[in-house]
Every structure is written in structure tokens, then in C-alpha cells.
Amino acid sequence: MFDFSVITQNWPLFWNGLLVTLLYSALSIAAGLVIGLVIGLIQLTGSRTLALLGRVYVEIFRNIPLLVILLWIYYAFPIFAGLSVTKFWAGFAGLSLYAGAFYAEILRAGVQSIDKGQSDASTALGMTYGQRMRRIILPQAFRRMIPPLAGQSIIQIKNTTLMSMITVPDLLYQASYVSSFTYRPMEVYTMVGFMFLVLLVPLTLLSRKLEKVSERMK
Amino acid sequence: MTHVSNTSAPLLKIEALRLTFGQRDVLKGVDLTVNKGEVVVLIGASGSGKTSLLRCINLLNMPSHGRITIDGEAIYEADTKARDGNDVPAKTVNRIRSRTGMVFQQFNLFPHMTALENVMEGPITVKKADKEATRKEALDLLAQMGLQEHVGKYPRQLSGGQQQRVAIARACAMHPQVMLFDEPTSALDPELVGEVMKAMVDLARSGMTMVIVTHELGFAFEVADRVIFLDEGTIAEDGPPNEILLRPTHPRLKSFVGRFHETADLLRPFLESS
Numbered sequence: 460m461f462d463f464s465v466i467t468q469n470w471p472l473f474w475n476g477l478l479v480t481l482l483y484s485a486l487s488i489a490a491g492l493v494i495g496l497v498i499g500l501i502q503l504t505g506s507r508t509l510a511l512l513g514r515v516y517v518e519i520f521r522n523i524p525l526l527v528i529l530l531w532i533y534y535a536f537p538i539f540a541g542l543s544v545t546k547f548w549a550g551f552a553g554l555s556l557y558a559g560a561f562y563a564e565i566l567r568a569g570v571q572s573i574d575k576g577q578s579d580a581s582t583a584l585g586m587t588y589g590q591r592m593r594r595i596i597l598p599q600a601f602r603r604m605i606p607p608l609a610g611q612s613i614i615q616i617k618n619t620t621l622m623s624m625i626t627v628p629d630l631l632y633q634a635s636y637v638s639s640f641t642y643r644p645m646e647v648y649t650m651v652g653f654m655f656l657v658l659l660v661p662l663t664l665l666s667r668k669l670e671k672v673s674e675r676m677k
Numbered sequence: 678m679t680h681v682s683n684t685s686a687p688l689l690k691i692e693a694l695r696l697t698f699g700q701r702d703v704l705k706g707v708d709l710t711v712n713k714g715e716v717v718v719l720i721g722a723s724g725s726g727k728t729s730l731l732r733c734i735n736l737l738n739m740p741s742h743g744r745i746t747i748d749g750e751a752i753y754e755a756d757t758k759a760r761d762g763n764d765v766p767a768k769t770v771n772r773i774r775s776r777t778g779m780v781f782q783q784f785n786l787f788p789h790m791t792a793l794e795n796v797m798e799g800p801i802t803v804k805k806a807d808k809e810a811t812r813k814e815a816l817d818l819l820a821q822m823g824l825q826e827h828v829g830k831y832p833r834q835l836s837g838g839q840q841q842r843v844a845i846a847r848a849c850a851m852h853p854q855v856m857l858f859d860e861p862t863s864a865l866d867p868e869l870v871g872e873v874m875k876a877m878v879d880l881a882r883s884g885m886t887m888v889i890v891t892h893e894l895g896f897a898f899e900v901a902d903r904v905i906f907l908d909e910g911t912i913a914e915d916g917p918p919n920e921i922l923l924r925p926t927h928p929r930l931k932s933f934v935g936r937f938h939e940t941a942d943l944l945r946p947f948l949e950s951s
């Protein structure tokens with residue numbers, strides 16, 4: 460019933476799609492982490508204005524479906540702002556902004572889970588806010604944040620498939636293209652699922668391992 | 678115990694200090710001067726504001742009114758116009774804050790660092806001190822605390838008493854002019870209290886200025902130059918330990934100290950050994 464020759468014959472397309480998926484995953488996770496760090500930390504400085512700003516950001520990007528964000532940035536934003544936005548930038552921006560909101564929440568919760576005595580002790584030594592964060596709070600918080608960060612990053616990698624809707628040639632886009640002329644959606648989408656499994660299962664195992672290591676260091 | 682308190686220079690000066698949490702007045706105008714080399718013990722019922730007063734001295738709590746001076750320089754001056762209510766700029770606060778060292782009831786060691794790293798952290802990060810010199814001094818401090826065998830251990834590998842001694846060494850490493858202790862032995866198993874008290878007695882004998890909140894009245898009696906009884910956010914009694922602890926006049930102090938007399942006999946052996 461299955462005829463996987465459609466995969467082997469069109470392998471270059473799948474391969475290119477996979478590379479695009481990996482590229483967007485890596486870039487948007489990196490940018491999302493930076494955004495998350497900034498948005499998460501400004502909520503913890505004690506300034507009400509900054510906290511509110513961070514809050515608004517998180518609520519907007521966490522509660523609008525990613526697909527809507529992508530479509531809006533690609534189709535609506537250019538009209539609105541009067542500039543042209545390439546597929547690359549629309550996909551990259553949409554994914555990063557969305558991921559940033561979730562990472563920010565993970566960071567905020569992680570930092571807030573650290574005992575108040577840690578900040579008391581470091582303040583009493585004369586450390587500034589930045590020193591406390593860098594030397595005392597974040598190193599402890601990051602250990603607790605490994606599992607949720609890994610989980611969110613896995614979701615993020617799967618979320619890149621939504622970019623096919625704005626015609627970014629990622630793995631899913633290539634798959635639908637292949638299936639459109641081979642009429643073999645079963646093989647094609649099974650292959651896509653399999654490729655994600657092969658990609659993400661090792662990542663999950665890695666995060667488990669990191670978690671165990673950090674557990675031992677606690 | 679008597680100090681060479683000939684230097685009656687005020688090191689810590691607290692004037693008309695008020696602290697409110699929301700609607701609650703926790704400190705209602707506290708005036709307190711601590712001289713160089715003096716050991717002051719703060720006692721008082723639960724909720725009387727002992728912790729709050731101690732935390733105001735290094736501004737872990739931001740007071741709402743008054744003035745706090747450490748070695749002639751203000752760390753806090755009331756100013757309702759300033760955003761955080763303090764006239765003193767944040768930079769100055771940090772500088773003057775490191776003239777104080779604090780030891781907490783729950784130790785609050787940094788769990789991701791070894792005992793040695795905990796002690797080195799302040800000088801390295803805050804004072805940008807030389808790493809090798811700091812390490813050497815930290816090892817010395819830990820040895821003074823009887824912890825030479827535990828310098829490479831993480832806090833979770835240490836007993837409560839050992840952790841608290843690391844915490845004392847950590848505070849000492851910053852060369853503070855005054856050390857603040859908030860019930861340093863309250864979280865310890867009874868058999869570990871003595872080792873921490875001994876470290877504090879040594880520190881007091883070395884001439885360190887200390888403000889100590891403790892329920893160990895035997896310790897207060899032996900080590901303090903002055904005992905202060907805090908009652909509902911004000912200083913109700915202030916005097917030498919034998920006056921405050923043996924001849925209390927304030928009715929609430931009387932009942933507070935009553936318990937001490939009942940347990941004084943039990944404490945006697947420890948006092949003699951220190």
C-alpha cells in the first residue's frame with residue numbers, strides 16, 4: 460500500500476524543507492530567548508510601568524494564535540506600516556515574538572520561585588540588581604527552567620510548520636508541494652511526522668539528561 | 678563581658694525611624710545609637726519589630742521616615758519626593774550597605790556555590806577584589822570557624838550549624854563595620870546552637886560591633902554590652918544586661934524575662950564553658 464519511492468525521488472525537496480525548518484527553529488528559539496529574557500526581567504525590576512509593558516506583551520502574543528500572528532505580520536502589517544516584509548522576516552518575527560512571550564513567562568516564574576532569602580543575602584552583601592540576577596538568582600533559576608524551556612522549544616520547532624501558510628518553504632510546505640503532484644499524501648505526511656520524531660525525540664532525551672544533571676547540582 | 682569601649686564613637690545611628698507595611702505601623706519612631714565595638718542584643722515578643730528594625734539598617738526594608746547613619750554617612754534619609762522614598766542615591770546606599778554584614782535565621786547560603794565560593798562571592802563580585810588574595814582570606818575565615826574540612830562542600834552537604842558558620846564567614850569576608858544577626862540560632866537543632874554561639878562570642882571578643890536579635894537570653898547576659906527590649910515597634914527598655922534581664926521594670930519585659938529566670942539554671946553549664 461505504501462509506496463515510499465515518492466520520498467526517495469523527491470528527497471532533495473524534503474531535505475531543503477528540513478534545512479529551512481531547522482534554520483527557522485534555531486533562529487526563532489535564539490531570538491525568542493533574548494526577547495523572553497528582556498520581557499521576563501523587565502517584569503521583575505520593581506518598576507510598575509515596565510512590569511505592565513511586559514505583561515501586555517505577554518498577554519498579546521500568548522493569546523493570539525500563532526497562525527494569526529504570522530498572517531497578520533505578512534499580509535496586514537506591510538499595508539499598515541507602508542513597508543514590504545519578506546517571507547523570511549515575517550516568519551522569523553512571528554515565531555520569535557510568539558516564543559518570546561512563553562519564554563518570558565517561564566523565566567518570570569523561574570526567578571520568582573527562588574527563595575526570597577537569596578536576594579536578601581546578596582543585597583546584604585552590597586550587590587546591585589544586575590549582580591544579584593547574574594550571579595545568584597539566574598544561575599539557580601535556569602536550572603529549574605530547563606524542563607519548561609525544553610518543552611516550549613519542542614513546541615516551537617513544531618510550530619514552524621505554520622510558516623507554510625505564508626509560503627515559507629519549510630518541511631511541511633515542501634511536503635504539501637510534493638503531495639500535490641504525486642498524489643501520495645499518506646507517504647508524504649507520514650514521512651514528515653517521522654522526520655519530526657527523529658528530530659525531537661533526541662532533544663527530549665537531552666533535556667531529561669540536563670534535568671538530571673541540574674538535579675544533582677541542587 | 679567588658680569591651681574596650683573607650684572609643685565611644687557612634688558607629689550606627691538610627692533616628693526617629695518609622696516603618697509601615699501598608700496600613701500597619703511596625704516601627705513607631707525608634708532612636709538607637711550603637712558605638713564602635715559595642716554588642717547590642719535586641720529582644721522582644723514575636724511581632725514586636727525586631728527583624729524589621731534589623732532589616733531597616735541595611736535597607737532590606739525601606740523605612741517610611743527617619744534617618745540612619747553608618748560611620749558618619751547616611752544610608753537612609755526620609756524624602757517623600759524621591760521615588761523610593763530615600764533621599765540617599767542608590768549608588769551610595771550600596772556602598773554604605775557593604776559596611777554592614779548580615780546573618781539570617783535561615784542562613785540563606787547560595788546553594789549553587791561551595792562554602793568557599795560563598796565566602797568569596799562578596800569580595801569578588803562587589804569589591805572586585807583580587808581572586809587569589811580573597812581565596813586565601815576566605816580559607817582563613819572558614820578555618821577560624823572550624824570549617825577547614827568543609828570548604829569544598831555545597832550548603833546541602835553541611836549541617837545547619839556548619840551552614841550558619843559559613844554564613845558568618847561570608848559576612849565577615851566583606852570586612853563590615855557592624856554585623857547584624859537575626860535569630861542566628863533559631864533554626865538550629867539544640868545541639869548545634871553552641872558552635873554558632875561560640876563563633877559569635879569570638880567575633881564579639883575580636884571587637885566587632887554587633888546588633889543581635891536572639892531569644893538566647895543567656896547569651897545576651899554574657900556577651901551583650903546593652904540589651905534593648907522592643908515592644909510594639911518602640912524601644913521600651915535599653916540598658917546593661919544585668920539591669921534589663923535581672924531587674925526589669927517594664928511589665929511586659931518582666932513577663933518576657935520571667936522565662937529566662939526559669940531556664941537560666943539550664944543554661945548555666947553552657948555559659949561557663951564559653
Ligand SMILES: Nc1ncnc2c1ncn2[C@@H]1O[C@H](COP(=O)(O)OP(=O)(O)OP(=O)(O)O)[C@@H](O)[C@H]1O
Pocket residue numbers: 698701703721722723724725726727728729730
Ligand atoms: N513584609 C511584610 N509585610 C507586611 N507585614 C510585615 C512584613 N514583615 C513583617 N511584617 C509585620 O511586621 C510586624 C513585625 O514583624 P517582625 O518580623 O519585625 O517581628 P519580629 O519581632 O522579628 O518577630 P519574630 O520574633 O516572630 O521574628 C509583624 O506584625 C509582621 O506581621
Ligand SMILES: [Mg+2]
Pocket residue numbers: 727728729860
Ligand atoms: Mg523576626
